[in-house]
Amino acid sequence: MRVAVVGATGAVGREMTRILEERDFPVDELVLLASAKSAGRTLRFRGEEVTVRELSLEALLGVDVALVSAGAAVSRSFVPEAAAAGTTCIDNSSAFRMEPGVPLAIPEVNPEALEGAPRIVAVPNCTTITAMLAVGPLHRAAGLRGLVLSSYQSVSGAGWKGERELFEQIEKLRGREEDLGRPDREALPEGEVFGKTIAYNVVAKVGDFGPDGYTGEESKIMAEPRKILGLPELRVVATSVRVPVPVGHAVSILAEFSRPISPEEAREALRAAPGVEVRDDPANGVYPSPIEAAGLDVALVGRIRRVEHDPNALALFSCADNLRMGAALDAVHVAEHLFTR
Numbered sequence: 207m208r209v210a211v212v213g214a215t216g217a218v219g220r221e222m223t224r225i226l227e228e229r230d231f232p233v234d235e236l237v238l239l240a241s242a243k244s245a246g247r248t249l250r251f252r253g254e255e256v257t258v259r260e261l262s263l264e265a266l267l268g269v270d271v272a273l274v275s276a277g278a279a280v281s282r283s284f285v286p287e288a289a290a291a292g293t294t295c296i297d298n299s300s301a302f303r304m305e306p307g308v309p310l311a312i313p314e315v316n317p318e319a320l321e322g323a324p325r326i327v328a329v330p331n332c333t334t335i336t337a338m339l340a341v342g343p344l345h346r347a348a349g350l351r352g353l354v355l356s357s358y359q360s361v362s363g364a365g366w367k368g369e370r371e372l373f374e375q376i377e378k379l380r381g382r383e384e385d386l387g388r389p390d391r392e393a394l395p396e397g398e399v400f401g402k403t404i405a406y407n408v409v410a411k412v413g414d415f416g417p418d419g420y421t422g423e424e425s426k427i428m429a430e431p432r433k434i435l436g437l438p439e440l441r442v443v444a445t446s447v448r449v450p451v452p453v454g455h456a457v458s459i460l461a462e463f464s465r466p467i468s469p470e471e472a473r474e475a476l477r478a479a480p481g482v483e484v485r486d487d488p489a490n491g492v493y494p495s496p497i498e499a500a501g502l503d504v505a506l507v508g509r510i511r512r513v514e515h516d517p518n519a520l521a522l523f524s525c526a527d528n529l530r531m532g533a534a535l536d537a538v539h540v541a542e543h544l545f546t547r
């Protein structure tokens with residue numbers, strides 16, 4: 207197969223290329239595409255250097271499947287035409303996620319969305335995936351009624367520029383860490399990606415604020431579960447917070463079901479589910495954290511608790527690698543589902 211990675215030089219695109227190699231996806235020719243500024247660079251695939259080319263429709267001619275990860279505006283500008291010309295486009299951006307007729311797919315959670323050989327498939331937001339891998343199996347068991355999602359999102363969720371901003375700020379504050387209890391606010395580093403200081407801080411703004419007070423990220427996290435689970439009326443409230451973690455998103459989940467469900471039943475359902483590993487033995491120090499989830503091909507789920515006075519509700523905590531599990535791996539899983547099963 208001719209396979210393209212669009213946004214090949216980015217945080218997610220690099221992971222996509224790595225995963226295609228790791229999983230031995232049947233690639234006969236790999237086409238790496240990015241912006242004009244990266245044209246001519248080379249990236250390694252199966253021990254060989256592959257030259258990155260500038261994205262254009264012509265570059266995608268004859269490509270069977272394109273894994274697309276270059277931002278929503280770039281996706282909107284070429285995916286519909288490339289799909290019409292015969293390339294199956296698996297898109298990581300928000301461009302087509304809520305478009306009727308475009309599957310929003312997590313193969314472990316809603317594989318039925320991929321029936322019928324779709325030409326455009328949308329990969330959900332990385333926080334949505336982290337939450338849905340934990341909630342999907344519980345929904346199947348007990349019927350989901352409502353969700354409160356509070357996310358702790360790593361800086362790589364904003365791409366390589368986000369990681370660089372955190373590391374630069376940590377460097378700038380080196381030697382001044384002990385003063386941060388009474389900081390000289392004028393001297394705190396601020397960057398273009400996160401606005402407020404991200405080193406040694408948390409920022410309750412991921413994306414831009416909308417007229418309803420929710421950020422763009424929160425709006426996505428509220429809308430996408432409804433489509434994935436086929437529950438258009440599902441009540442979802444989200445708060446997204448950026449934290450100074452390089453890789454790995456965490457989500458605190460309050461889930462309400464249509465019947466009582468115990469933590470024991472939930473653990474059993476999650477142990478049987480694909481894409482999830484239960485780590486839930488807090489007394490022995492076993493519970494998920496983002497750095498433990500980084501590099502893994504599962505979401506780690508734990509801290510599963512009852513909710514006082516509400517036997518139909520559970521509180522839990524899920525962590526996943528936002529670049530792999532929350533983006534690149536989902537895209538490759540979709541490609542495997544469509545082409546290699």
Ligand SMILES: NC(=O)c1ccc[n+]([C@@H]2O[C@H](COP(=O)([O-])OP(=O)(O)OC[C@H]3O[C@@H](n4cnc5c(N)ncnc54)[C@H](OP(=O)(O)O)[C@@H]3O)[C@@H](O)[C@H]2O)c1
Pocket residue numbers: 212213214215216217218219239240241242243244245261275276277278280298299300330331332362363364365366367528529532533
């Ligand atoms: N990071 C995450 O955790 C995550 C998770 C889920 C989904 N996503 C989505 O994945 C996409 C990429 O995110 P990222 O984090 O990988 O960003 P990134 O590190 O900033 O990488 C962006 C990539 O897009 C390419 N690109 C930018 N403008 C382009 C253009 N006009 N034509 C062709 N290629 C262009 C860049 O190429 P150059 O290097 O040449 O500029 C680079 O390869 C976004 O839509 C994002 O929302 C990200």
